Amino acid sequence: MRGTIRGYNVKDEQPTAPQASADVTRLHDASRARSDADQAGTGLLARAPRTIADTGLDQTFLLELVAKSAFVMGKVSLSQLVQRLKLGASVLDSVVSFGVRERILEIVRRGASDLDVELQLTEGGRQRASEFMNRCRYVGPAPVSLAAYEAALKRQSVRSMHVTSAQVRAAFAGLTVRTSLLDDIGGAVNSGKPVIFFGPPGSGKTSLAERLGHLLPGRVAVPYAIAVENEVIQIFDALIHEPVDLAARDGVPGAPADARWQICRRPTVLSGGELTLDMLELRYDASSGFYQAPPHVKANGGLYVVDDLGRQRVEPAELLNRWIVPFDRGRDMLTLHTGLRFSLPFDVWVAFSSNFSPADLGDEAFFRRLGCKLYVGALDVAEYRAVYERRCEELRMASDEDAFEYLVHHLHMTSGRPLLACYPGDLLRIVLANAKYQGQPAVVDALNLMRAWNSYFAVVGEHDTPPPQQQGAAERSAKKSAAG
Numbered sequence: 001m002r003g004t005i006r007g008y009n010v011k012d013e014q015p016t017a018p019q020a021s022a023d024v025t026r027l028h029d030a031s032r033a034r035s036d037a038d039q040a041g042t043g044l045l046a047r048a049p050r051t052i053a054d055t056g057l058d059q060t061f062l063l064e065l066v067a068k069s070a071f072v073m074g075k076v077s078l079s080q081l082v083q084r085l086k087l088g089a090s091v092l093d094s095v096v097s098f099g100v101r102e103r104i105l106e107i108v109r110r111g112a113s114d115l116d117v118e119l120q121l122t123e124g125g126r127q128r129a130s131e132f133m134n135r136c137r138y139v140g141p142a143p144v145s146l147a148a149y150e151a152a153l154k155r156q157s158v159r160s161m162h163v164t165s166a167q168v169r170a171a172f173a174g175l176t177v178r179t180s181l182l183d184d185i186g187g188a189v190n191s192g193k194p195v196i197f198f199g200p201p202g203s204g205k206t207s208l209a210e211r212l213g214h215l216l217p218g219r220v221a222v223p224y225a226i227a228v229e230n231e232v233i234q235i236f237d238a239l240i241h242e243p244v245d246l247a248a249r250d251g252v253p254g255a256p257a258d259a260r261w262q263i264c265r266r267p268t269v270l271s272g273g274e275l276t277l278d279m280l281e282l283r284y285d286a287s288s289g290f291y292q293a294p295p296h297v298k299a300n301g302g303l304y305v306v307d308d309l310g311r312q313r314v315e316p317a318e319l320l321n322r323w324i325v326p327f328d329r330g331r332d333m334l335t336l337h338t339g340l341r342f343s344l345p346f347d348v349w350v351a352f353s354s355n356f357s358p359a360d361l362g363d364e365a366f367f368r369r370l371g372c373k374l375y376v377g378a379l380d381v382a383e384y385r386a387v388y389e390r391r392c393e394e395l396r397m398a399s400d401e402d403a404f405e406y407l408v409h410h411l412h413m414t415s416g417r418p419l420l421a422c423y424p425g426d427l428l429r430i431v432l433a434n435a436k437y438q439g440q441p442a443v444v445d446a447l448n449l450m451r452a453w454n455s456y457f458a459v460v461g462e463h464d465t466p467p468p469q470q471q472g473a474a475e476r477s478a479k480k481s482a483a484g
Contacts, residue, residue, distance in 0.1 A: 044156055044221040045257035046148065052094050055087065056145030061230050062087075062095045064132045067104055068139045070121050071129035075108060079115035086141040086224070086259035089115060104128055136232060136289035141260050143227035146344065149235075153345045156220045156301050158266065159330070162190045163215050171214035175207060176379065176386045176421065184374050189215055189349075193371025194327065196309070196352040202422035203376045205353035209305045212351055213268030219244055220301035221261040225290075231336050232290040233282065237298050240267050267302035269295045273311040280322055284337045296332070299348045309354035309361060316361040323350070327369050378418035381408060388424040392444065395428055399444035406446040411453050427452045 049055045052062060069084055070076050081092050096119060099105035104125035109118040121129055163171075168186040188195040189212070197205040224236045241264040271279070283292040296304045310316050326332045326346035335341045354361060358373045379387065385404060392399050407427075412419060428444065430452035435442040453459065 044152070044219065044263060045261055046152075048088050048256040048258050050088065050090050052091060055091060055142065056148050057142065057227060058230060059095065059098055061227065062091075062142065063099050063102070063104065064136075065139065065142060066092065066095050066099060067121060067125060067129040068132050068137075070105065070119065071126065071133060072139055075118050075120045077115065078117040078119070082115065084139070084141070088256070099125070134289075138225070138232045138234075138288065138290040140234075141224035143225040143232055144223045144258075144260050146226055146228050146342070149223055149226045150345055152221050152223075152261070153300055153347045156218070157347050158216065158301050158303075158349050159192050159347060161217055163217075167215060172208075172211055174390075175204070175211065176383050176390070177204075177208065178383070181374065181376070184372065185212070188372035188374065191371045192349070194323075194350040194352065194369065195372045195374060196354060196358055196370050197374050197376050198354045198356065198358060199376040200378070200418065200420065201355050202420040203378065204421035205376045206305075206307050207421075208376060209307065209351045209353045210268065210270065212305075212349075213266070213303045216266035216268075216302055216349075218266065219263050220266050222264045222267075222301075223261050228336065228342055229338070229340055231338070233293055234290065235293050235298060236262055240269055240298050241265075242267075267299050268305065269299035269303070270305045270307060271295055272307040273313075275306060275312050275319070277314055277318060277322060282334050282336065291336075294334075296346070296348055296350070297334075297344070300345065301347055302349070304348045304350050306350065306352045309352045310356040316356075320362045324369060378420055381419065384408065384419040384421075384424070387421055388428075391425040391428050395425075395432055395442070397428060397432060397442045397444055403444045403446060403449055407449050407453075410446075411449065415457075417457075427456055430455055 052059050055062065065085055066081060069081060073080065078089060078092060078096070081087075082089055085092065096105055096107075100107065103122055105119050106122050106125075107117060107119050110116070163186055165183070165186060168182050168189075172182060172185075185195075185208070195212075197208055199205055222236050222241050225232050225234045227233075241262065244263045244265060280294050280296065282294065284290075285292070306319075309319075312319055327350075330346050331343045332346040333341055333343050352370075358367060358370060361367075388399075388404055388407070407424075408419070411417075417423075427449060431444055431448045432442045434448065434451065
């Protein structure tokens with residue numbers, strides 16, 4: 001069967017322009033209908049490219065993508081290329097026509113559907129495609145240009161957001177946080193500057209920092225990849241970016257959106273003690289020939305949390321100085337393995353958590369750039385009880401009426417340990433584990449808490465039995481468990 005794309009016959013280089021024009025129109029119409037159904041446009045997305053120039057990419061670069069796809073898949077249909085490369089049929093039609101002229105591609109079959117046009121590499125094309133693969137093995141969705149990426153970040157900038165008191169309280173619902181600290185957090189968000197939570201280990205700093213992501217309104221368009229000087233940098237990360245369901249998108253009738261982007265919730269990226277300076281640069285994989293974006297770039301439009309600041313394998317001052325210029329200018333400099341340096345927007349809100357005082361982490365230059373330094377310390381008894389009761393409820397554990405008093409007045413006060421938010425959950429999980437081992441109901445009493453405390457804090461020779469006033473409650477609990 002013979003078919004045409006852009007005026008070229010199947011396995012024939014003689015043009016048939018009138019027929020080609022009709023074929024191209026049908027292919028584009030079919031692709032557009034499919035794009036309307038599968039990729040609802042939004043105000044965040046640009047219109048789907050109709051020409052090679054609209055993609056912002058070189059014709060040769062696109063031909064390499066098509067050739068590599070054919071190399072990997074063997075015979076490949078136009079509809080498969082549309083799905084794989086996220087480009088419309090009108091764009092791919094032009095690329096394939098160019099490939100036919102260059103004797104890299106040939107059309108081998110045309111089916112009943114307009115998109116059912118099958119092509120393959122020529123013998124010389126296979127050799128060229130192998131060379132392309134050796135240079136870069138990327139065969140995913142076509143990248144977007146750096147200019148298009150910058151324009152998208154400007155439209156959806158996280159720097160323009162502001163929050164209200166009600167929004168802050170809703171975002172932190174389920175956490176026990178003092179009202180004054182919530183108000184400080186709201187002010188920090190509206191300042192647009194980095195924030196650091198500092199205080200003793202276990203006070204809940206990381207939980208607070210991660211919850212900041214709940215305050216980020218709206219959605220962002222995330223490209224699968226960007227191209228810089230024909231080098232591919234992957235941006236979309238399925239472990240970080242959470243696509244929005246199609247039904248939740250705000251459609252733009254009659255305007256198919258650029259499918260090279262995913263509409264996602266604003267991202268929250270967390271780095272901890274493993275963070276190094278190298279991780280903040282582009283990561284080039286010589287075996288694949290393309291790059292992974294660093295974590296703060298993947299977090300663009302959202303939140304980047306650096307946990308346990310001061311515990312990394314590099315000095316805090318070195319790590320913090322890496323961000324002085326991006327914080328000031330809103331742009332970051334990255335370097336390709338070729339030596340080419342380029343800049344892109346640093347449109348991310350950064351939150352740190354640390355067990356150290358901010359004054360001990362860096363010099364005055366960086367200290368000034370941390371807009372808000374929020375101390376997170378021990379809870380008072382009422383707040384600690386609220387955390388305890390919430391953890392009991394979450395773990396579905398029953399607590400007798402004397403257990404909490406024993407925990408606070410005997411275990412905490414006699415040992416001098418502060419009432420930190422992490423302790424109730426950690427202790428109750430040990431109680432639950434012990435109950436499962438004994439085959440008993442998960443009941444929290446003085447005896448079980450004492451055993452969990454000794455195990456958790458490595459206590460030797462202390463609190464072997466509950467004090468006299470607590471023994472009766474423990475015995476009643478044990479009898480009740482045995483009867484059950």
